[in-house]
Amino acid sequence: MSSSRLFQRTQPTQLVEWQNGEERRLQDDLAAEEPLQICLGEMPLTVTLRTPGHDLELAAGFLFTEGIIQSREQILSLKQCRQTSQGLVAIRFRDQPSGLSDEALGNVVRVELAVDVVPEIERGRRNFFATASCGICGKASIESVRLRGIHSPNPDFRMAPEILIQLAERMRGAQDIFSRTGGLHAAALFDEQGKLIMLREDIGRHNAVDQLVGWALLNGSIPLSKYTMMVSGRGGFEIIQKAAVAGTPVVASVSAPSSLAVTVARELNLTLVGFLRGSRFMVYSGPERLGLGGRKLSRELN
16 A cells, blocks of 8 residues: 555445446545554553554543543653654654644654553553453443543533534534545534534544544643533444543533443533433433433443
8 A cells, every 4th residue: 555545534436336227437536544653662562453544633531531540741752653664653744745744644653652651561552452352241331431540521611502502513614524425423612602622533433432532632731621512323332432531521412322321421420411412412420410390310331
């Protein structure tokens, strides 16, 4: 695969469309999906499939949301690299393909961390592989959140329901690559007035969240205590955990949350909204941040 193709966020393809008994040949765009390896120094940490671009934010957000680092200051350097037969080679600006940012240039991100982070690396790796494993049970996932000391987010944040119902349309309107491919997830941050602050798109929903958190971390905006996070698709456990680590008080999704996501949200008193479509939504935890009253939702699922 050529380097110019590897680093594109979309890739053209030819296809045949059939409609009402007629066929025609078309050219379309596909969302790019390529592996990214995150290395701590020379040590490979993980590989994730992602849409190229915003890779430094993705690496920073992943390290933060998975508990390997606790602050921006613990990252000494972030470098985009290519894997060659001679090892990792940092990419310079003169290597930059036309029209791409400097952070969309390689399939490896190399991170140098402060010395005091070294003892946390193995614990972070265990957390990551545990939450990514098919075999982990819900109780163990909840316990991992407790052991990490993730706190309840800002209890004073408020967003009116009339503003909340506008977020899905505003996020969709800002999804440039999705509009071309129909194949990317999105994560977006909105302030209490519903203003779009930042949006990231990726083939993986969890990657988009990590990119968003990484952007905030590298720009000194953690915790995200004054924002609502909106995600496409469903609100799973991993999404809620990452949002909670970043201090996000409200998480909304266009589809259903999972049972484990609801349990974690109630444990942390994080406001969790699902089925946010049109003028309707469902609140599974923390309705008070939306100005909704009634009996407090139980921490336990019935």
